[in-house]
Amino acid sequence: MNNTKRVEILKRLRENNPNPQTELNWNSPFELLIAVLLSAQATDVSVNKATAKLYPVANTPKSILDLGVDGVKEYIKxxxxxxxxxxxxxxxxxxxxxxxNSEVPENREALEALPGVGRKTANVVLNTAFGWPTIAVDTHIYRVSNRTKLAMGKTVDNVEQKLLKVIPKEFKLDVHHWLILxxxxxxxxxxxxxxxxxxxxLCEYATKTEL
Structure with a gap:
């Protein structure tokens, strides 16, 4: 895909959704971190239902720690x-x-050192909570990037690196939200x-449908 077409795609996605947001509910970097950690192989809807019950009771590292493993399980089962x-x-x-000090670190290495937090989760937190121009590639973004030929790669890491290379700076902060939605x-x-x-x-997918 040439850069002119790529930029037009991004402009349309931006025009359609100028201020994209994650569909996970959160009010602090810590709430976002826990929600993203819980969202692995789960829907945002199911996570939001669980955190709607959990966060009014415990929404800080200390208060959740006080619940213990069994206490947390009751809310996320x-x-x-x-x-x-x-x-x-x-x-x-x-x-x-x-x-x-009970704060979510604004640091990739420190985030990825947390149990259950991989590169994708760290990218989401850095982007959504701290405004970094990171691109968290999940199965949706991997599919859209390859299918449209916006940024092709054989692995999610390949696609992430390609997106970081070809997406102009003005779109980088929001592009992962547009693509996942x-x-x-x-x-x-x-x-x-x-x-x-x-x-x-603009899409270069060969087998388009009429739906």
């Missing part, structure tokens, strides 16, 4: 992999209390809704 996630939440909270609601996995897509004429 409707989410997939809740046993291991509860363990990671408690371990993460302990590290935040003991090593970071586009993949979630329009460029869906099984039958992409090409007929209602605002970038259909």
């Amino acid at each position: 409707t989410i997939g992999l809740f046993n291991s996630k509860a363990e990671n939440v408690i371990k993460t909270c302990r590290i935040l209390v003991e090593q970071h 586009h993949g979630r609601y329009t460029c869906v996995a099984r039958k992409p809704r090409c007929g209602s897509c605002i970038i259909e004429d």
